[in-house]
């Protein structure tokens with residue numbers, strides 16, 4: 234286990250939606266730590282409470298029981314220290330790409346030249362330099378998600394929370410986006426909490442995979458993994474084929490273990 238600072242911690246967290254007969258127990262006794270620099274991917278059957286957990290950490294909804302802490306302080310509402318990217322982009326459609334990215338820094342009253350610098354830097358980081366003046370409705374799905382990411386990065390959040398951010402994209406765009414988020418995570422030493430339905434996506438990106446049970450969502454297993462650098466580093470070369478086989482064996486062993494856990498739930 235990494236010795237880095239714990240940024241997010243949930244303690245015995247339950248979430249119940251509604252009251253009485255119609256109430257839904259969405260999360261049960263979630264104890265999770267997210268440390269600085271980790272890339273935590275969450276997998277679990279549909280409806281198991283993954284988004285509920287993300288929204289609680291984001292501060293959009295409150296836990297029913299237990300605690301949700303950021304750097305030891307109770308999370309009491311949304312905050313730019315925790316940036317959120319959803320599956321479908323939540324860009325401001327009446328604003329240009331540039332204005333969307335500048336929105337956060339402007340709300341924080343940063344000086345105009347700094348706002349511009351941040352906007353240029355992060356549009357470049359998501360490979361959208363030159364698209365600043367476009368209206369967001371002119372962009373493809375993948376480009377919109379890149380703007381959404383730049384808008385979050387522009388706030389320099391402590392944690393990036395991503396709820397199936399690439400779920401609506403075609404396979405090629407999705408691969409590009411995975412590489413992009415991997416590179417951004419590496420370059421900025423970001424901390425990322427990432428929900429996905431796709432075991433390969435989780436194993437490709439994560440340093441830790443958290444597997445949840447069907448509803449009520451509990452954490453049933455956590456896997457520390459390190460496939461990501463090998464997968465995305467273009468210079469990776471195995472010394473010999475036995476090393477590659479060993480790597481692939483390990484990958485498929487973990488993948489099958491996770492699939493078994495998920496499939497045995499349904």
Ligand SMILES: Nc1ncnc2c1ncn2[C@@H]1O[C@H](COP(=O)(O)OP(=O)(O)OP(=O)(O)O)[C@@H](O)[C@H]1O
Pocket residue numbers: 250251257259277278279280281282283284285286448
């Ligand atoms: N606002 C709400 N009111 C009542 N029930 C809700 C609400 N939001 C979610 N739920 C229920 O809580 C459970 C968990 O939902 P949640 O969206 O967190 O699951 P999920 O794992 O993210 O699902 P999926 O993988 O399908 O996106 C589901 O049964 C859902 O119907």
